[in-house]
Each structure stands twice: as C-alpha cells, then as structure tokens.
Amino acid sequence: MNIDMIRAAADRLDGHVRRTPMLSSPFLDEIAGRRVLVKAECLQHTGSFKFRGGWSAVSALTDAQRHAGVIAFSSGNHAQGVALAARMHGAPAVIIMPSNAPAVKIANTRALGAEVVLYDRATESREAIGDRLATDRGLTLIRPYDDPQVIAGQGTCGLEIAAQAHESGVTQADVLVCCGGGGLTSGVALALQAEAPGLRARPCEPEGFDDATRSLATGTIQRNARAEGSICDAIVTPQPGELTFPIMQALCGPGIAVSDEDCLRALALAFHRLRIVVEPGGAAALAAALFHPDAAQGDAVIAITTGGNVDPDLFADAIRRYPG
C-alpha cells in the first residue's frame, strides 16, 4: 500500500468521480473557534465516498474478471458505490444484503443495476452464500476496507483535500475523518503524508464504538463490545482492518469519540449552514470539529462529511430539534 497506488487510482477515476467541494460558513467557524473547512463527500456519486473505492477496485480488474463480475457484502453505502461503479464498467454486480435491511436500500441497490441476494441474519451465513456464488460464477469479492485498491480509491479524496487546502491557504491542520474499518482514514492519511505533510488525518467515531481510537491509544487492535446501538450505523465495524490499522498507526493522530447527539447537532448545522444532507455517521467528523475544539490544534480544521444516505424521518426530527 503506497502513494503510487493512490495516484494510479486517481488516474483511473479521473472524469468519473466527482471532485466534491470544500465548503465553509462563518457560523460554523464561530462555533468551533477556528476556521472549519468541510469536504462534502456526501455529494459524491451514490451519496458517499464509497464510490471512489468501488470504482478503483472494479477498474483495477482484468477484462476477464470484470466480465465475470463482482460481489460485495453490504447493506449500505459500500453496496451502492460498488453497484454503480460496476454498472458504469458494464460489469455484473451481486450484493449480499440482510433480508431485514431497509426496503429503500434494497430498492436503490437494485435500481443501480445490481443483483441483490438476501439472507437471513439469524439462520444463514453471508460468507457461505458469498463463497458459493463467487465460486460458481467466478465473481471477485470487493471488501469494504481491507482491500488495497479500495484504500487507494478512498485515498483519492485525500489528494483532493491536499489540493483544496492549499487553494484555501491552509497548510497546517487536523483532517477529521469519520472512521469505520479505516479504509478512508488510512487512504487519506497516505495521500496527506505525500502531498500535504502539514495535514494530519484523525479518525472520528461514535462513543462506545471507538475501536480505532482505542487501538491507536494502545497500539494493538481493539474490538468494540457491541455490534449495534449507535445511530451512526455507517461507521460501526467490529474493529480496524488488518491492512488499514498499521497505516493509521504510522500516520494518524489520536482518534476522537463523539456522542450520537453531537452527530445529530452537526447534521442539523450542516443543513442550516452548508445546505448539504449528511447522515449521522457521516457527521461524526464535523461533530468533532464543532463540539470538541480542544481535541484539535491550529487555526483551521478540516472535516470530511462522508455520506448523505439518511432516513428522512431521522433527518426531519434532527433539523427541527436543533436550530441553526
């Protein structure tokens, strides 16, 4: 895993990925007590950064692999990113989703051209189903974070941040990243090391699901006690990845844990002040920037809003509850 792989992924993504804007508001600067730049990755195709990794992985396949197709396990943003990237490459995509996933997510993934295979979480093993399909059809598995080409794709977001921070006159800052398995965090960290060494990636996680934060603090991979129970479902994973953790350990600053309420307040402020739609897990980094100012250093902070696929009822409640 190195910067050359990220640069090669950027070449493959060129003209297909959206260069998402860096947003700001004087109202957010005032809350944080420093300049806040928001990398609005929720505006990426399919509404999250996952399209980058999906495109990177599919575009790195051989013609024969692409022709056979890809497979992914996901009920969320990774599913949609892989599905659209595969369709744009003319590659079949199979997405394994739990049968109790929200109907709208299943419908959206199908509408993006993927074949959705449902499984019963209580009685079936998604890995067994996936292995059988992959073997029968010669499908290539695209993992959500522990895959070099996926990390390389997510790292292209870091290349853009390096350039946009430079355009904004910011050379020293913490770059706060919503962190699940660490694919985006490690990819961004590698890109910043090469392109903007004054910028330092830091993982942001929900309280109670701060496996990356604790792993960085202790120097060994730590697991979460629970698998469910945060509204930030998009960034809840059992533990940091085997590939991603060593990169984070070498390059990232300490992690920051935020409460669910902090995320909802950040979601509401992004609505009122930036006019973007962010999901709770995609707001964790902005929450850290706004409500944990002592955790960061310097005159400016950069936060990535990583996704915007949010339940309308949850969103409606949050923007009513928390005014601008």
Added chain:
Amino acid sequence: MNIDMIRAAADRLDGHVRRTPMLSSPFLDEIAGRRVLVKAECLQHTGSFKFRGGWSAVSALTDAQRHAGVIAFSSGNHAQGVALAARMHGAPAVIIMPSNAPAVKIANTRALGAEVVLYDRATESREAIGDRLATDRGLTLIRPYDDPQVIAGQGTCGLEIAAQAHESGVTQADVLVCCGGGGLTSGVALALQAEAPGLRARPCEPEGFDDATRSLATGTIQRNARAEGSICDAIVTPQPGELTFPIMQALCGPGIAVSDEDCLRALALAFHRLRIVVEPGGAAALAAALFHPDAAQGDAVIAITTGGNVDPDLFADAIRRYPG
C-alpha cells in the same frame, strides 16, 4: 450590459466566490427521461447565487463609496448576499427589512455584520427610510436585480455552467433558471450566448406568478395579479426588471410555470438523490426539468437550484411526504 462586464465581474469574484458543483443522479435522469445536470448554487456562500451579485456590486464601488457603505432592501437571500460581501470588503451595510420578517432571517443578516433597520409594512415606506439613510450617510443602494453590476455578478454563474457543461460533454441543452426579477436569468443568458451558444436560458416561475413567462410570450412587461401566496417567496416579484427584460426577450427561450407541489417534490428529490438542501423557489427549475419534460428539448437539460435557505418545518414535511 454585455459579456465584458460579466468577465470583469468574474475576475473580481475569483478566489472569493465558490465554483458550485454540477450534480447528477441516474434516478433523476430516469424521471426526466433525459440527462439532468443540476448546478447546485444553493451551495454558494450565504446559500444562494445572490452572493455573486452582492460581491460584484460592492467590489465595483470606488474606495470612497465602499468606505461610506451600502444599503439594500430585502428580507431574504439578497440581504445575506450583500451583507457578507460588504463585510468581506470591510464596507458597512444597512439592510432594510420588514419588522414581521422571520426572526431567524433578521438574526442571520445581523450575524453577517449588517445593520438591520426594521420598518412597519403597514404604516411606513421602506423607500422613504432608505432614501433618508442613503442621503444622510452617503450609502450606495444595491438593487436586487435591476443593476448592471448585480446582473454581471449573477452572470458569472453562467460562465461556470458553460465550462461545466462542456466538461460533461453537453453542448445543446436548455438551461432552466428559477426567475424572480430576472437578474440571474438575464446574466446567465448573456454568458451562455458568448460562451456556449448551444445552451439556451429559460425562466422558471411559480404558477400564478409567471410574470416573466407571460412577458416573454406577449413581448411586453406583464405584472403579477398578486404579490403573495406562493411558497416560492424567493422568486416572487411584481414584474421583470427594466434592465433584465430586454435581455431575456433577446436571448431566452419560453418560460415554464410550475406548481407549488412540483417544487416540493423537486425539493424532496434533491434531498434524496443529490443530498443538497434547496428552498421551494430554488427548486422551480429542477421541478420544470423533472415534471415538465415536454417543455424542454434535447438529450440533456441543465437546472440551477438557486437557493437553500428554507424553513426547517417546511423542509421536514416535504421530505417525509415525498419519498425518493
């Protein structure tokens, strides 16, 4: 009024205005039956294109004029655009607002550094108050649309559209513009004529407040029968401007009128599919693109979402009522 003024405004805005992204979604393409590109001007500073015109006007003043300050009449997006542009120039700004304007709009305008002067709509004349303040303090009035430098500023959005359409491979398309007094519509039309002659600007308005549409159809300026009664308050004006109408007449295609419900559905789809926050009046052009496909021609259509300063309750109701 000519393209050179728009290019000069673009030079003055360079590095200060946000180059807003051109967004898209396969789900929107399917609804419209053609490719839909959305110029997300709701992501501009202060949440609307009005910042462009405000900056253009303030930056065109002499040092002495800027030192004395500016004045504007507005309870909405023009107020915030002028207030922030003036503050960034170190110029005092007085905004005259009705005393029954929403408290949050008054607070936001003050927070952007403007002096807000309230008047009673029933008993006072805002023009008389404005004239007295302008004379006493030597303030320069910045009109919301019938001002050459304001039109030039809004026209810079058209320069970006010309470049972004080219990048997207679109050379022939209607460019749908939410239209109030016609500052944005006329500025964009001038920019497109010079930079992308295959793109044609068309005003979009609420049903019952389609003064520009009727004026273009009859060839003479028509007024609206009513001054209030649309949820698209940001684009309700009595009639097209004296400066803007001749430009629209020379360069624009026919206007399109959309219902309030169309705008709310478009607002909800922009939430679900583009993850941007659009106000009802800012969604009129997208509503025309999605729900009046027969009104446009060609393989692609471009719609500007002009503003995102929306009441949270209205937004919450719309996204719950209209699923993706």
